[in-house]
Amino acid sequence: MTIKLGVPSKGRLMEKTFDWFAGRGVTLKRTGSEREYAGAVEGADGIELVLLSAGEIPRELASGRIHLGVTGSDLVRDKLADWQGQVAELAPMGFGHADLIIAVPACWADVETLEDLDAVAHAFRETHGHRLRIATKYHRLVREFLTREGVADWQLVDSQGATEGTVKNLTAEAIADITSSGETLRANHLKILSDGMIHQSQATLFAARAADWTEGRDCLAALTAQLGLPEPELR
Amino acid sequence: MATKAQARETGERLLGAFLRAGAVEVTPDMLQPAGTLLDLYGEDIRARAYVTSDPLRGEMMLRPDFTVPVVEAQMAEGAEPARYCYMGEVFRRQDHRGAARASEYLQAGYEVFDRTDPVTADAEVFSLFARLLAHLRLKATIGDIGILRAAVDGIDTIAPRKAALARHIWRPRRFHRLMTRYAGLEPVPPHRAALLAGEAANGAPWIGLRGPAEMRARIEVLRQDAEAAPIPAEVVAQFDALFSLACPAHEAPARLRALSMPALNMAIDRLERRLAAMAARSIDTSDLMFEASHGRTSMEYYDGFVFTFSAADPALPPIASGGRYDALTRQLGGGREIPAVGGVIRPGVVADLEAGA
Numbered sequence: 001m002t003i004k005l006g007v008p009s010k011g012r013l014m015e016k017t018f019d020w021f022a023g024r025g026v027t028l029k030r031t032g033s034e035r036e037y038a039g040a041v042e043g044a045d046g047i048e049l050v051l052l053s054a055g056e057i058p059r060e061l062a063s064g065r066i067h068l069g070v071t072g073s074d075l076v077r078d079k080l081a082d083w084q085g086q087v088a089e090l091a092p093m094g095f096g097h098a099d100l101i102i103a104v105p106a107c108w109a110d111v112e113t114l115e116d117l118d119a120v121a122h123a124f125r126e127t128h129g130h131r132l133r134i135a136t137k138y139h140r141l142v143r144e145f146l147t148r149e150g151v152a153d154w155q156l157v158d159s160q161g162a163t164e165g166t167v168k169n170l171t172a173e174a175i176a177d178i179t180s181s182g183e184t185l186r187a188n189h190l191k192i193l194s195d196g197m198i199h200q201s202q203a204t205l206f207a208a209r210a211a212d213w214t215e216g217r218d219c220l221a222a223l224t225a226q227l228g229l230p231e232p233e234l235r
Numbered sequence: 236m237a238t239k240a241q242a243r244e245t246g247e248r249l250l251g252a253f254l255r256a257g258a259v260e261v262t263p264d265m266l267q268p269a270g271t272l273l274d275l276y277g278e279d280i281r282a283r284a285y286v287t288s289d290p291l292r293g294e295m296m297l298r299p300d301f302t303v304p305v306v307e308a309q310m311a312e313g314a315e316p317a318r319y320c321y322m323g324e325v326f327r328r329q330d331h332r333g334a335a336r337a338s339e340y341l342q343a344g345y346e347v348f349d350r351t352d353p354v355t356a357d358a359e360v361f362s363l364f365a366r367l368l369a370h371l372r373l374k375a376t377i378g379d380i381g382i383l384r385a386a387v388d389g390i391d392t393i394a395p396r397k398a399a400l401a402r403h404i405w406r407p408r409r410f411h412r413l414m415t416r417y418a419g420l421e422p423v424p425p426h427r428a429a430l431l432a433g434e435a436a437n438g439a440p441w442i443g444l445r446g447p448a449e450m451r452a453r454i455e456v457l458r459q460d461a462e463a464a465p466i467p468a469e470v471v472a473q474f475d476a477l478f479s480l481a482c483p484a485h486e487a488p489a490r491l492r493a494l495s496m497p498a499l500n501m502a503i504d505r506l507e508r509r510l511a512a513m514a515a516r517s518i519d520t521s522d523l524m525f526e527a528s529h530g531r532t533s534m535e536y537y538d539g540f541v542f543t544f545s546a547a548d549p550a551l552p553p554i555a556s557g558g559r560y561d562a563l564t565r566q567l568g569g570g571r572e573i574p575a576v577g578g579v580i581r582p583g584v585v586a587d588l589e590a591g592a
Binding site for chain 2: 081082085105106107108109110112113115118119120122123124127128130131140143146147148149150151152153154155156167168170173189191194
């Protein structure tokens with residue numbers, strides 16, 4: 001019996017994940033040709049490496065098809081309902097940092113905080129006959145945040161890419177998106193609300209509660225010991 | 236757990252009682268246009284309802300409740316006064332697991348549209364529900380959003396502040412923050428001071444649908460706000476006391492008067508008349524809880540009397556709930572309005588309790 005570890009299949013996220021495990025004595029590597037998504041694990045027994053798109057790892061964890069997975073904490077929180085019931089957070093990994101923020105046009109001199117946004121949303125709805133539109137792909141996180149903060153008179157519009165351009169294109173009045181340096185925001189004449197930090201994301205190692213752990217317990221115990229982590233409570 | 240057949244049988248029994256009380260049965264479609272619901276409830280409803288698409292009618296929702304289609308039907312063609320009842324499935328998306336969080340369940344409801352005497356209509360709905368649920372020995376709680384609205388309206392401050400507070404009665408956290416700000420208990424953020432001092436121009440090009448005139452209008456409101464006197468600390472304390480008031484219903488009028496908020500007088504008189512109308516229908520108002528904040532965190536359309544019947548087991552959802560929603564009829568009425576009150580019972584939970592009793 002082996003347990004399956006899902007990691008991002010390409011790019012910096014994959015390299016950093018490999019580095020993180022290597023720094024703890026576990027070698028992950030791709031095998032076969034450059035284009036083949038196959039991998040191997042050395043330094044820990046009973047672990048099978050599965051290379052996946054980072055965006056699919058939350059779903060695979062939720063279904064239990066992989067036992068462990070590395071992906072952004074923002075993706076898990078946004079894609080999984082009741083995420084703590086579905087996965088256990090084993091370790092924040094210290095890379096892949098990105099902030100999910102709310103940004104508004106920089107020309108809105110009267111808006112710096114959520115309180116301002118709420119007041120403007122109300123006036124906007126009265127003037128324009130529809131709610132103030134916020135473009136995002138992080139629907140759950142943004143909706144939960146604004147509801148918790150008591151902001152009213154907004155609606156979400158789906159934007160899967162080039163979200164910073166939606167305000168200029170008149171398809172949204174504000175955006176909620178991830179940013180690391182804020183440069184794209186500035187280039188698109190947007191500014192971040194001072195209290196609009198929704199989530200500070202980083203790459204995180206998760207364990208799937210729905211996975212079959214009956215025979216994988218020992219492997220998990222050995223792996224977490226090797227990585228210097230406490231053994232997780234999975235039920 | 237009661238089977239679906241048992242739940243439906245219980246629902247039919249409740250529906251029969253509503254019909255005997257003089258209501259006409261309505262059977263709204265399960266698929267409702269999403270636009271109306273989204274406009275009324277905002278994104279909240281998208282998180283709670285199943286959205287689907289129709290090739291010709293666009294975005295549709297599996298009905299999350301009956302209130303909106305019933306009100307729409309009444310506003311479109313209804314005679315007055317009118318009493319409606321219904322029984323059928325509602326659908327709610329659930330983001331958290333738990334036995335109490337069914338995503339599909341029956342609701343049996345009763346709604347009264349009558350402008351002659353609202354407090355009597357309130358008492359009619361409540362006492363009908365109390366009678367139908369009496370054998371389950373539930374805990375009943377009532378509240379009155381009208382009292383909270385009167386309290387906000389009575390604050391001696393500028394109109395925009397009162398409007399902002401009234402808008403957030405249903406969002407306690409934002410309400411509290413605004414109140415703190417208006418009372419001067421929280422410093423004005425530096426950006427706002429700079430803005431009012433005329434130092435905020437940042438040279439950014441104007442983008443987006445919101446126009447510069449809209450910003451100037453808001454800055455004018457902020458200027459007016461900055462010049463207004465702070466709401467006195469004793470008023471903030473009165474609101475804290477009001478929001479935390481919970482007592483047996485028959486004591487509520489005296490307890491509310493003791494808050495020394497003269498703006499509440501009319502609303503307290505109305506509460507007293509409602510309690511008298513309930514007592515006249517054999518409701519023991521000492522066996523009933525009044526909570527001033529009741530209904531503040533539920534759906535925004537209740538704007539007067541609110542009530543809930545709940546079981547001793549906190550894991551169970553409310554067995555029945557309802558209230559007055561005059562403003563909703565105005566929003567959906569296209570210029571018309573009519574006082575409206577109603578509520579729903581969950582036959583499935585009633586059947587569970589009856590099976591366990």
